[in-house]
Amino acid sequence: MSTTKLEVSFGEARDIVLKSVQPLGFEDISIFEATDRVLYDNIISDIITPPLDNSSMDGYAIIAEDSRGASNEKPIKLEIIDEIQAGGTIAGKKVERGSAIRIMTGAPIPEGADAVIQFEDTEEENDTVKVFREVKKHENYRFAGENIQKGDHVLDTGERITSADLGLLASLNYKTVKVYKKPTVAIIATGDEIVDIGENIKHGQIRNSNAYTLYSEVKKYGAVPHYFGIAKDTIDDTKIKFTEALKSDVVISTGGVSMGKYDFVKEIYSALNIEIKFEWVKVKPGRPFTFGKKDNKLIFGLPGNPVSTLTTFIQFVRPALLKLMNAKRLNKPIVNAFLEETIYKEPGKVHLIRGYFRINNNELYVTTTGNQSSGVLRSMSLANCLIIIPETTAKVNAGEKVAIQLFNHDEIEETA
Ligand code: AMP
Ligand code: MG
Numbered sequence: 001m002s003t004t005k006l007e008v009s010f011g012e013a014r015d016i017v018l019k020s021v022q023p024l025g026f027e028d029i030s031i032f033e034a035t036d037r038v039l040y041d042n043i044i045s046d047i048i049t050p051p052l053d054n055s056s057m058d059g060y061a062i063i064a065e066d067s068r069g070a071s072n073e074k075p076i077k078l079e080i081i082d083e084i085q086a087g088g089t090i091a092g093k094k095v096e097r098g099s100a101i102r103i104m105t106g107a108p109i110p111e112g113a114d115a116v117i118q119f120e121d122t123e124e125e126n127d128t129v130k131v132f133r134e135v136k137k138h139e140n141y142r143f144a145g146e147n148i149q150k151g152d153h154v155l156d157t158g159e160r161i162t163s164a165d166l167g168l169l170a171s172l173n174y175k176t177v178k179v180y181k182k183p184t185v186a187i188i189a190t191g192d193e194i195v196d197i198g199e200n201i202k203h204g205q206i207r208n209s210n211a212y213t214l215y216s217e218v219k220k221y222g223a224v225p226h227y228f229g230i231a232k233d234t235i236d237d238t239k240i241k242f243t244e245a246l247k248s249d250v251v252i253s254t255g256g257v258s259m260g261k262y263d264f265v266k267e268i269y270s271a272l273n274i275e276i277k278f279e280w281v282k283v284k285p286g287r288p289f290t291f292g293k294k295d296n297k298l299i300f301g302l303p304g305n306p307v308s309t310l311t312t313f314i315q316f317v318r319p320a321l322l323k324l325m326n327a328k329r330l331n332k333p334i335v336n337a338f339l340e341e342t343i344y345k346e347p348g349k350v351h352l353i354r355g356y357f358r359i360n361n362n363e364l365y366v367t368t369t370g371n372q373s374s375g376v377l378r379s380m381s382l383a384n385c386l387i388i389i390p391e392t393t394a395k396v397n398a399g400e401k402v403a404i405q406l407f408n409h410d411e412i413e414e415t416a
Pocket of ligand 1: 189190191193194206207208209210211254255256257258260303304305306
């Protein structure tokens with residue numbers, strides 16, 4: 001067993017992990033598949049949209065000045081000289097003083113007109129229209145290019161593509177788009193006592209939950225999980241599983257990284273030429289957490305306790321996966337909330353306490369979700385945030401403000 005004790009702080013661990021990440025290359029995919037993928041290029045518009053000045057209402061294209069003084073009592077009559085549909089042409093159609101052209105939403109504004117009065121404020125009679133109110137110049141009028149101008153920097157490399165982004169890409173005639181490749185992620189559970197779902201369980205054995213929690217997380221952040229099953233607590237089996245797993249971009253294992261006699265994960269690292277960057281982090285839960293690298297492959301040895309597995313994934317593995325795809329936003333938002341119960345802890349580690357926050361009168365309040373033992377996954381399932389208590393703090397009183405990390409929220413940009 002390795003005897004060097006590479007222990008790092010919470011912040012150092014994150015920095016070391018992120019510095020070790022080399023983003024993967026790109027692939028071209030159909031925009032039907034592009035939601036949530038990370039954009040490879042900056043997208044610069046080569047068109048203007050909308051392409052023409054057009055109407056935002058069904059009504060009449062007129063000269064605003066012609067409506068001056070119009071009211072219900074004293075409507076102004078204009079002569080209807082033509083009609084334009086959305087997609088219609090305006091060639092030869094011109095509005096002059098005293099005239100109006102019937103126009104549909106999205107249709108180009110004809111020459112001469114500078115406003116549109118909507119149908120609701122008019123009444124049509126034979127070939128004339130009665131206008132019941134004044135309109136201002138450019139009322140109900142959309143300008144060419146008000147959505148996108150030629151040369152506009154529309155989307156940034158590193159954006160995770162949202163539905164609105166996808167719509168913009170379609171507006172710019174993208175059928176396919178370049179995105180960063182998804183990392184492939186091997187997931188290995190370890191432990192002689194761990195039994196997979198669907199198998200008979202004997203007294204003293206524990207059902208495998210970690211592999212499934214991790215599978216779900218890996219997928220959620222846009223990477224491709226492959227589940228490799230449960231390695232027995234033997235050097236041979238651990239080595240066989242890891243050798244196969246190292247064909248992926250990332251390997252995540254759970255369990256077998258503590259000081260126990262049968263914790264073999266770190267022992268096989270040297271045999272497989274994996275360079276260990278650190279093996280302990282000053283964080284609770286999650287202190288036994290090994291991070292290693294081989295070529296550009298990242299190897300995360302997560303602790304076995306289900307809460308430790310998930311919280312360390314969120315803190316260290318999640319941002320690494322996003323950075324492999326060169327996503328520009330890596331951080332879960334951290335905000336302040338009033339703590340509703342006093343928390344005691346020993347100084348020396350950052351504590352990540354499962355919390356439930358609610359909002360009252362625009363203020364955030366947070367309570368813990370009960371038993372903080374790192375085996376109690378239920379308390380994570382009840383949680384919607386992690387209360388972050390700094391390394392040196394020993395106590396936070398009820399009523400004080402604490403930092404909470406909103407782990408269900410989308411990533412935001414670094415603001416510090
Ligand atoms: P270890 O670090 O291997 O000693 O594991 C620590 C604790 O986590 C033990 O109580 C294990 O039973 C539990 N554990 C390890 N792997 C899993 C898993 N895949 N699913 C659920 N619990 C696990
Ligand atoms: Mg174990």
